[in-house]
Amino acid sequence: xxxxxxxxxxxxxxxxxxxxxxxxxxxxxxxxxxxxxxxxxxxxxxxxxxxxxxxxxxxxxxxxxxxxxxxxxxxxxxxxxxxxxxxxxxxxxxxxxxxxxxxxxxxxxxxxxxxxxxxxxxxxxxxxxxxxxxxxxxxxxxxxxxxxxxxxxxxxxxxxxxxxxxxxxxxxxxxxxxxxxxxxxxxxxxxxxxxxxxxxxxxxxxxxxxxxxxxxxxxxxxxxxxxxxxxxxxxxxxxxxxxxxxxxxxxxxxxxxxxxxxxxxxxxxxxxxxxxxxxxxxxxxxxxxxxxxxxxxxxxxxxxxxxxxxxxxxxxxxxxxxxxxxxxxxxxxxxxxxxxxxxxxxxxxxxxxxxxxxxxxxxxxxxxxxxxxx
Amino acid sequence: xxxxxxxxxxxxxxxxxxxxxxxxxxxxxxxxxxxxxxxxxxxxxxxxxxxxxxxxxxxxxxxxxxxxxxxxxxxxxxxxxxxxxxxxxxxx
Numbered sequence: 001x002x003x004x005x006x007x008x009x010x011x012x013x014x015x016x017x018x019x020x021x022x023x024x025x026x027x028x029x030x031x032x033x034x035x036x037x038x039x040x041x042x043x044x045x046x047x048x049x050x051x052x053x054x055x056x057x058x059x060x061x062x063x064x065x066x067x068x069x070x071x072x073x074x075x076x077x078x079x080x081x082x083x084x085x086x087x088x089x090x091x092x093x094x095x096x097x098x099x100x101x102x103x104x105x106x107x108x109x110x111x112x113x114x115x116x117x118x119x120x121x122x123x124x125x126x127x128x129x130x131x132x133x134x135x136x137x138x139x140x141x142x143x144x145x146x147x148x149x150x151x152x153x154x155x156x157x158x159x160x161x162x163x164x165x166x167x168x169x170x171x172x173x174x175x176x177x178x179x180x181x182x183x184x185x186x187x188x189x190x191x192x193x194x195x196x197x198x199x200x201x202x203x204x205x206x207x208x209x210x211x212x213x214x215x216x217x218x219x220x221x222x223x224x225x226x227x228x229x230x231x232x233x234x235x236x237x238x239x240x241x242x243x244x245x246x247x248x249x250x251x252x253x254x255x256x257x258x259x260x261x262x263x264x265x266x267x268x269x270x271x272x273x274x275x276x277x278x279x280x281x282x283x284x285x286x287x288x289x290x291x292x293x294x295x296x297x298x299x300x301x302x303x304x305x306x307x308x309x310x311x312x313x314x315x316x317x318x319x320x321x322x323x324x325x326x327x328x329x330x331x332x333x334x335x336x337x338x339x340x341x342x343x344x345x346x347x348x349x350x351x352x353x354x355x356x357x358x359x360x361x362x363x364x365x366x367x368x369x370x371x372x373x374x
Numbered sequence: 375x376x377x378x379x380x381x382x383x384x385x386x387x388x389x390x391x392x393x394x395x396x397x398x399x400x401x402x403x404x405x406x407x408x409x410x411x412x413x414x415x416x417x418x419x420x421x422x423x424x425x426x427x428x429x430x431x432x433x434x435x436x437x438x439x440x441x442x443x444x445x446x447x448x449x450x451x452x453x454x455x456x457x458x459x460x461x462x463x464x465x466x
Contacts, residue, residue, distance in 0.1 A: 004397055004398070006409075052396075052397070053397065054395070054397035054398065056393060056395060056402060056404055056409060057404065057407070057409070082393040082394060083393075084391055084393065084404035084405070084409075086406060086407075108389070108391060108404075108406075109389060109405075109406045145388050146388075147387075147388065147389035147405075147406050149406060149407075175389060175406060175460070176406060176407075218458070218460060
């Protein structure tokens with residue numbers, strides 16, 4: 001049987017008050033390609049088509065999804081068609097009244113990001129004073145009876161706070177904390193040198209995670225997203241290309257994951273032009289790397305291909321310029337030296353005390369400048 | 375032997391929601407970032423788990439419905455499995 005999608009990530013807008021330098025949005029989010037957000041009616045149609053196609057889990061993301069004034073209407077439709085709706089938010093200026101309205105509309109689960117364990121670091125990474133809003137919103141979320149996930153992206157400047165972050169999530173009564181080591185796409189790739197952790201940092205954080213998991217048991221689920229540059233084998237990205245996930249961007253393009261739009265050698269369709277089912281079943285973007293017929297060596301004859309699906313197509317494209325080669329993170333890839341060189345530079349910078357390299361904040365002017373450069 | 379004390383009243387945790395997966399012809403229990411597939415009996419059991427009916431009541435209801443006895447171990451194991459995932463809790 002052909003795979004059917006289980007997950008839809010709805011990127012409702014690329015507007016965001018935060019400016020995190022590892023943002024997974026496209027570098028050119030403020031450029032012409034992403035103009036013209038979908039209307040309420042268009043999103044509601046997408047949700048109905050997604051459910052009919054097999055989707056059960058909906059992530060409402062962005063940018064900052066609470067900037068959509070029609071979020072309540074979107075959630076009501078998602079709930080009515082039977083999707084489990086998770087809001088993925090920065091919680092900037094998020095009030096208890098708004099959260100209560102979202103709950104009344106049928107929102108199931110709230111994920112609130114935090115950029116560091118204390119106000120100073122969190123606000124510095126976010127590029128926007130937002131820590132206090134986040135802490136307040138965590139409490140509102142719990143007061144209203146939502147399940148809560150604390151989302152953290154980890155990198156060189158905050159990996160030392162892993163224990164404090166877990167303790168914070170515990171004290172807030174969260175169900176889950178997602179400790180996601182930076183994956184290098186979008187703005188994170190642009191800022192890779194400033195974000196790259198050292199092996200020692202990662203080893204220490206991983207020790208903390210194991211210790212805290214043993215201490216907390218089922219009270220707090222600790223999700224640890226692997227730092228793939230430091231792994232020997234690639235991640236099973238999205239559970240395989242176009243097998244379970246789809247992302248719809250603010251202006252309606254449909255991608256197999258939230259980074260795939262950067263693969264310039266693929267043609268992406270838009271929900272304004274085609275039904276979601278056609279896009280899933282027939283579009284080039286979804287069929288090109290589905291299954292394993294596309295695989296070159298060393299993947300083709302590799303016993304791990306059913307486990308990791310050849311790794312990540314976006315990473316292959318971004319690092320080597322060819323989306324159809326083995327993920328360069330794989331130690332069997334002929335391109336692995338490109339990854340090793342970046343990791344080694346991170347180690348050298350750290351040894352020399354150069355740990356505060358500058359990053360470019362994710363913001364519209366920088367995005368327009370990058371879009372103009374192409 | 376059931377691990378569920380008879381007087382305790384199971385209910386779905388607020389984070390879990392029953393839904394119908396028409397495409398794959400199954401019922402599912404959805405929760406943050408995951409799902410559990412349920413059979414018809416599982417759905418019937420969960421619909422009785424309202425936080426007021428005791429475990430003993432739920433077992434008795436089922437035994438009457440299917441004119442049988444001895445269902446406590448199976449129903450108990452089913453609920454304990456979901457409780458271990460935090461999807462079922464006890465009390466109002």
